[in-house]
Amino acid sequence: MKVLYFAWLRERLNRASDEVAPPAEVQTLADLVSWLRSRDEALDYAMADPSIFKLSRDARIVPWDTPLDGAQTVAILPPMTGG
Template sequence: MKVLYFAWLRERLNRASDEVTPPDSVRTLDDLVCWLRSNDEALDLAMANPRQFKLSKNARIVPWDTPIDGAETVAILPPMTGG
C-alpha cells in the first residue's frame, strides 16, 4: 500500500510517500498510523497530536476506524490554514 503525505507534513518528512506492507495486526487506519509512527521517529514527532489529521483511503476522506482492507493508497492530511 502507498502512504501519501501532504502539505507541511510532506515537507517535514522530506518525502511525499512510502510503500508499506503492514503486519496482519494492523486492521484499521488508526492501527496503521500507530504502526507507522512506531517505526518512524520523524513521523511520530510530526504527528504529536494525531487526531488533528484527516485520513483518506483510496482518495476518500474516511474515519480513523475505517478498515484498511482494499486500501491501495492512504493519505495523511495535516490541518490547513487559509488566508
C-alpha cells in the same frame, strides 16, 4: 500500499510518500498510523497530536476506525490554512 503525506507533514518528513506492507494485525487506519509512527521517529514527532489529522483511504476522507480492507492508497492530511 502507498502512504501519501501532504502539506507541512510532507515538508517535515522530506518525502511525499512511502510504500509499506503492514503486518496482518494492522486492521484499521488508526492501526496503520500507529504502526507507521512506531517505525519512524520523524513521523511520530510530526504527528504528536494525531487528532488534528484527517485520513483518506483510496481518495475518500474517512474516519480513523475505517478498516484497511485492501486499500491501495492512504493519505495523511494535516490541517491546512487558506491563503
